[in-house]
Amino acid sequence: MENLLDNLKTLLQKDERLVSEGELLKNKIIELAIKLDEDLIKLLLADKQMKKVFFTEIDKATLFDKDKFIKFVSNKQFLPDSYTAFKNKIGLTEDDKFISEKKEVVLSWPYKDCVLEGGMTKEDQKRDEIFWNETLAPDEISRLFDPKVFTNAKRIDKKGEHKLDKFKIDENGHIKDNIIIKGNNLLALHSLKKRFAGRVKMIYIDPPFNTGNDSFNYNDSFNHSSWLTFMKNRLEATRDLLDADGSIFVHSDHNEAHYLKVLLDEVFGRDRFINEIIWVYHGPGSPLMRQFNRKHDNIFWYSKMGKWIFNSDKIRIPLAGNLGGGWEGLDKKTRKEYAKKGKIPEDWWEFAVAARLKVDLEKRTGYLTEKPYKLMERIIETASNAGDIVLYFFAGSGTTGYVAQKLGRQFILVEQLDNTQKILQERMRKNGDFVYLELMKWNENFVGEIKKAKTSKELQKLWETMKEKAFLSYKLDIKAVDEKAKDFADLSLENQKRFLLECLDKNHLYINYSEIDDREYGVSEEDKKLNRDFYGT
Secondary structure (H helix, E strand, C coil): CCCHHHHHHHHHHHCCCHHEEECCCHHHHHHHHHHHHHHHHHHCCCCHHHHHHHHHCCCCEEEEEEHHHHHHHHCCCCCCCCCHHHHHHHHHCCCCCCCCCCCEEEEEECCCCCEECCCCCHHHHHHCCCCEEEECCEEEEECCCCCCCCEEEEEEEECCCCCCCCCECCCCHHHHEEEEEEECCCHHHHHHHHHHCCCCCCCCCCCCCCCCCCCCCCEEECCCCHHHHHHHHHHHHHHHHHHEEEEEEEEECCCHHHHHHHHHHHHCCCHHEEEEEEEECCCCCCCCCCCCCCEEEEEEEEEEECCCCCCCHCCCCCCCCCCCCCCCCHHHHHHHHHHHHCEEEEEECCCCCCCEHHHCCCEECCCCCCCEEEEEEEHHHHHCCCCCCECCCCCCCEEEEEEEHCCCEHHHECCCCCHHHHHHHHHHHHHCCEEEECCEECHHHHHHHHHHHCHHHHHHHHHHHHHHCEEECCCHHHHHHHCCCCHHCCCCCHHHHHHHHHHHHEEEEEEHHHHCCHHHCCCCCHHHHHHHHHHCC
């Protein structure tokens, strides 16, 4: 492939339309290929290697494989940017001509949460923050989804933090504690499977909406394909956790809602679709807008097995005796009884968007996208009963868990960010007690250090520590990285961080439970007991 790349670059340099200041213009090359430019095709045909690769002979006719040529030219190894060029020099990039579709996994590291601060303007809310997501190919995944070791366990209630002696276990051996987990949500979901598979009654999530700005908990500017992969990984894990009559509500907006519906059909099955709920909220608009003012989100409701809980009596809306039209087929007695009982909500729900200072008469947490209490109350009462487990793994301010606990449900929440955990824990302890657990870090410690670094010098020092203590990618040639230290130094600080993150073996972000007795990790006897209690081994 390397010779083909070099030969094609040399050949294209002969066409002055494709060159500016000595550099080839990738977009111009693709544009001419799309137009089947005669001079470009003649240039390619004149070279035996290009003719063999990009043309096909059919009945003495020579056909230009335009799609193959454009895909090749679009590959990052052809005219790479400085970051890709650096990775190529040290051998981190796989040597493939074309990137084939794979069962990839997307991991993400939000740099910080975004809460509404005093005096923050709308422009401030849209400011860009550093955010990384990384796509792992199947051959990079070996231990990624193994159950992880939990640490720093504590029971938290209104009185404060207490040592966790043991979990609350019922007569069937099930954990009955409310749980908050700190760590990557995808890996936490897989760690929950051993104890909670088939036991979760209801899941609600409002993941990054992929709006391209920082208005949500995560800086959610994924590219589209990464976002879909990111969601697919997590939805597949939730399917295993749901009870036979369990269901999931996935909250989105117009940016990805239509693609999300197709993805949910793929993961759960089209016949598992129950409702698309339209949440209509209220807020200011602008008379200068050149489009209709959008005032709704989409919430998709799916079941796991084609059966689900629907508590219509608990969610009926009082009618005050006035049914209106559309009930001609009902006799007076039935109408009267129905009016007293109330009306089942339709799939068009109007709830005011969270107020700046208070939500449903309670003080706001300061979290920008805090959901209304009444919205979550209706969802939870619809699809679960007292004592059921409700899971929310983009926990944010924790409204789902807060309402679930008020309604007598057991909750499991997962949140990765430090600042958000503070908001979450403070809110939940007012309701009652819960157990706090952390996934025990290993390479994730280096992720944190990389993100915090302010200078290139700090990163170079960190690299020396990583070589000694971190699990590094099998693709990495450490010697080559050291030899190309100058090239590394020439990268921007953000790309230096990005590169060091990619160097880490993601199978060892956290310590795997199967390695709990390995002395290298230094897991305490107290933590060993906690984990054996949690996993039931």
